[in-house]
Amino acid sequence: MLRRLLLALASALLLILAWPPRMLAPLTLVAFIPLLWVVREIDYDTEFKGKKGWAVFGYSFIAFLIWNVACSWWIYYAAAIGAVSSSLFNATAMALMMVLYYKGRKNLGPQRALISLPAYWVAFEHFILRWDLSWPWMNLGNAFAGAPDAVQWYEYTGTLGGTLWIWVVNITLYAWLAKFQRQHQTVRQWLRLALRLVLFILVPLALSLQIGAQYVALGDTADVVVIQPNVDPYTEKFNTDDIEQTRRILAIADSVMDDQVDVVLAPETALPGGLNEDRLDREPTIRLIQSWLRQYPNTQFVIGASTYKVYDRPQDASPTARYNERAQYYWDSFNTAISITSDTIQTYHKSKLVVGVEQMPFRSTLQPLLGEAILDLGGTTGTLGMQETRDVFPHGTKDLKVAPVICWESVFGEFVTDYANNGADFLGIITNDGWWRDTDGYKQHFAYAKLRAIENRRSVARAANTGISGFIDFKGNTLQRLGWDERGALRQEVFLSNAPTLYQRYGDAIGRLAYALAIAFLLYVFVRGRVKA
Missing domain, CATH: 1.10.1760 (Arp2/3 complex 21 kDa subunit ARPC3)
Structure with a gap:
């Protein structure tokens, strides 16, 4: 024995x-x-x-x-x-x-x-x-x-x-x-x-x-900045004013910015307060970013946010919508990537959700028994809304499309190929790995992004709240990185590609x-x- x-x-x-x-x-x-x-x-x-x-x-x-x-x-x-x-x-x-x-x-x-x-x-x-x-x-x-x-x-x-x-x-x-x-x-x-x-x-x-x-690294490139604000998700992130956090992110970006930057990436739920999707153009944080972008008219700003949508009619509500009994309306909460230029706003909703934190498994069976029994970690929790397609963000002034891959999505190989199949020229991963503290978790998560780079032959730009932010080339090699508990910004010329791999085609x-x-x-x-x- x-x-x-x-x-x-x-x-x-x-x-x-x-x-x-x-x-x-x-x-x-x-x-x-x-x-x-x-x-x-x-x-x-x-x-x-x-x-x-x-x-x-x-x-x-x-x-x-x-x-x-x-x-x-x-x-x-x-x-x-x-x-x-x-x-x-x-x-x-x-x-x-x-x-x-x-x-x-x-x-x-x-x-x-x-x-x-x-x-x-x-x-x-x-x-x-x-x-x-x-x-x-x-x-x-x-x-x-x-x-x-x-x-x-x-x-x-x-x-x-x-x-x-x-x-x-x-x-x-x-x-x-x-x-x-x-x-x-x-x-x-x-x-x-x-x-x-x-x-x-x-x-x-x-x-x-x-x-x-x-x-060999040949062809078109994009000038990309990734921001790591290094905010503690357990104490500071969800207890600090959104405007203050946005100003902090913009100040970090300023350290490496000029008018040649094509894309800026900021982390998942960097705007945690809850933005109304029906009036994003009037949200103070979005307007602050757009005002900042007037200095950089050719720059696209991609940032994570907690958003919500209210449905005027019950028949318009999605399967994940919740009901507000007091106000008598249905609404959805989303973990969202927002693309902002000086005059346009686009959104993508995270669609691979963390079980027990963002999604109730087997919802149609369990919800009548348990209600919204989802662990509350602050920010985007509860059963979140999703979307069917892997939308990419086209650049306003350049022939360039960014894949807004949000956190947990980056672990799913075939899922990420849908971004590439929809025209993404590079993978922009935004995440908040601070939940796992200084452990192997965030290191593994960063390493798995190397596999997505190889599978799709796409460069990766990765912005983490904390953990590891950095750049990975299309062969899975790390080009630059910011480590745990570091605040700052990195800038890199990333090579673009829209050529399909065999794995993209057949999954x-x-x-x-x-x-x-x-x-x-x-x-x-x-x-x-x-x-x-």
């Missing part, structure tokens, strides 16, 4: 060391071998007497729970229940996939069952990118955010391709070790293993380096294929199991 526990802990430790912000992502290529060995030993052991499935689940659950908690415990600062539930759910689901693999060993055979495991895992990751309780932070392909040079081919596959690669290498090495234990290998078998390692490890790495080398096609394979494996395993019984 101790031996198996140590093997499970070894898998957990390898996964922890591989995860950003640590730069040891290649450890994922061997991290599952100890756990696969645990399953093998349980399968061949007579000790458990009909409880082998539970044993596989138990050891796997321990490994995956430790990994998830160690890499995402910081959620606790924003939502304690979220930290607990996300780790428990992920660990349970991942352990169940190991149980499915164990069951498959009986009906598919040990070798073919190994093939089913990547199908289950990729299908699971694809699923959690899309349902109401989505928490894709720990998807395996994200590990290489710490080593973007190794996965330049994400422009073809997205992060699910990375997940598949990790599993293929793990099962190849595990299968060889299992065979080696049974019998010594001949020279031919050693050569066969070496060939597989070259094929599955060195070829993808060489391909990545070759792809990265072919991209997570690997995930859709994995669904079909996973269903086929499940049907075979359980139908055949019943026939045998």
